[in-house]
Amino acid sequence: MILPFFEKEPDWDKFHHYYFPDGREVFEINLENKQVYIPTPESKEVEEEFAARVIQNILFVKHRTENRFDPLIVRYYPDEETSKRDFKAINYQMIDEKWSGWIDLFTYDEHYFIGFQIEKGQITNTRKFTKSAPNGKFYIGKENMDVRCVLKETVWINVTIAGDVMTITSLESTLSQFCTVGGNDSYTSGGGSYSYGGDSYSSNGGYSGSYSGYNPPDVPMPKLTIYIDSSFSQNKTLKCAQEMLEMSKFVNSLAEFTNKTSPKNVTFKVGTTIQSGAGAETDGTTYGHNNIIITFNEKKVNDMSSLEAARVILHEIIHAEIYNAVGEKRGSLLVGNFQNNFEEYKKLYPNNNSLQQHNFMAEYIVDNIAKVLQEIHPLLGASEFYNAVGGTSKWPKGINPTFYTAMAWHGLNSSKEWNEMKYEDRKVLQDLQDLDNRLTKTCIQ
Numbered sequence: 001m002i003l004p005f006f007e008k009e010p011d012w013d014k015f016h017h018y019y020f021p022d023g024r025e026v027f028e029i030n031l032e033n034k035q036v037y038i039p040t041p042e043s044k045e046v047e048e049e050f051a052a053r054v055i056q057n058i059l060f061v062k063h064r065t066e067n068r069f070d071p072l073i074v075r076y077y078p079d080e081e082t083s084k085r086d087f088k089a090i091n092y093q094m095i096d097e098k099w100s101g102w103i104d105l106f107t108y109d110e111h112y113f114i115g116f117q118i119e120k121g122q123i124t125n126t127r128k129f130t131k132s133a134p135n136g137k138f139y140i141g142k143e144n145m146d147v148r149c150v151l152k153e154t155v156w157i158n159v160t161i162a163g164d165v166m167t168i169t170s171l172e173s174t175l176s177q178f179c180t181v182g183g184n185d186s187y188t189s190g191g192g193s194y195s196y197g198g199d200s201y202s203s204n205g206g207y208s209g210s211y212s213g214y215n216p217p218d219v220p221m222p223k224l225t226i227y228i229d230s231s232f233s234q235n236k237t238l239k240c241a242q243e244m245l246e247m248s249k250f251v252n253s254l255a256e257f258t259n260k261t262s263p264k265n266v267t268f269k270v271g272t273t274i275q276s277g278a279g280a281e282t283d284g285t286t287y288g289h290n291n292i293i294i295t296f297n298e299k300k301v302n303d304m305s306s307l308e309a310a311r312v313i314l315h316e317i318i319h320a321e322i323y324n325a326v327g328e329k330r331g332s333l334l335v336g337n338f339q340n341n342f343e344e345y346k347k348l349y350p351n352n353n354s355l356q357q358h359n360f361m362a363e364y365i366v367d368n369i370a371k372v373l374q375e376i377h378p379l380l381g382a383s384e385f386y387n388a389v390g391g392t393s394k395w396p397k398g399i400n401p402t403f404y405t406a407m408a409w410h411g412l413n414s415s416k417e418w419n420e421m422k423y424e425d426r427k428v429l430q431d432l433q434d435l436d437n438r439l440t441k442t443c444i445q
Contacts, residue, residue: 016091019263025062030087073106097121121329122339224255229269240443241309244376253333254321265290266320273297279312282319289327292320305439306380311407322357335364362415369408381442388438406432
């Protein structure tokens with residue numbers, strides 16, 4: 001297979017094989033050509049030194065529904081000598097804590113897709129090319145991927161004339177990088193000239209030019225793959241709560257559930273917990289961050305209401321997401337700039353995963369948990385609960401939304417946020433938590 005815009009074939013003897021978190025199969029194969037750089041180095045000497053350390057691979061990503069693999073080009077630009085890796089030591093799913101630099105993705109036909117800045121294994125920035133209109137608005141669409149970069153050679157000569165004799169002497173050749181994008185503007189950045197020309201954009205931000213480039217496969221934020229053990233699925237309350245949580249956008253963005261043992265990185269099961277009073281426990285250390293075991297207390301689950309079961313499941317999924325995100329050194333949809341935010345709790349509570357995670361959840365995740373519980377409660381007996389606590393005589397406008405916030409705080413009473421809360425505010429939440437015993441096992445499917 002000869003790829004357009006590349007001088008050499010893939011080296012089929014060198015490849016990585018792995019799966020994206022959503023189950024799509026990926027082959028990552030080495031390419032030798034280093035002809036495109038963004039941003040452009042300041043000089044040819046810098047470019048040559050830079051090229052000696054850059055790794056360029058091609059990803060073949062299994063299509064979600066069709067029987068084919070879609071290609072993407074990935075380039076790794078290390079910042080320092082300590083980040084230098086050979087092909088065997090780096091791939092798109094394996095960036096260690098010592099690696100810093102940029103990772104850029106290109107489409108099959110050499111159009112720029114997206115880039116990530118990495119500092120010590122953590123994503124700290126992203127970059128895309130965008131087109132701005134005269135009114136200053138930015139448009140987002142296929143035009144942002146329509147960036148093509150080439151190196152052009154210029155031959156410099158010296159001409160001397162002595163009488164009727166003209167002498168031409170070749171001096172040197174230099175290389176310059178030119179990147180073209182849709183639009184009519186131009187700018188320079190990092191030593192490279194970026195020319196815009198050709199396509200047009202409508203005033204409402206629509207793309208009205210032609211686009212013949214390859215439409216790349218998306219590379220998703222990793223999801224947890226949760227295996228449902230039969231001990232869990234046989235419990236009607238747990239299984240119903242899990243299925244209702246799946247309907248939540250927040251939960252769906254974090255995890256997908258399967259009855260297949262592979263591939264997976266989290267397991268739900270019912271069994272004996274270390275702490276006898278715990279509703280569930282998440283073990284993200286014994287077998288590693290990619291083999292997390294969540295055990296639901298066999299002595300507690302049969303007495304749980306449906307909404308309480310949903311809260312416990314959601315609480316433990318968040319624990320699993322934190323373990324996996326930290327272990328993979330990746331971002332998370334839990335909060336922006338996850339790694340830096342969580343690092344503060346690692347410093348405050350060294351060697352105590354429970355305090356690190358519960359304090360993080362108390363500051364950032366309580367509202368998300370509350371919103372999910374409020375969203376799914378109508379399917380888990382909200383009307384019965386409303387009538388049981390007094391209905392319109394207690395809450396004329398429906399269930400007090402703060403009730404779901406109170407539920408979300410369960411399990412977080414060891415956190416700094418909870419203990420530093422004003423007494424009157426904490427008392428309100430505690431009083432609402434006392435209403436938990438009016439919840440039912442209703443499940444509307």
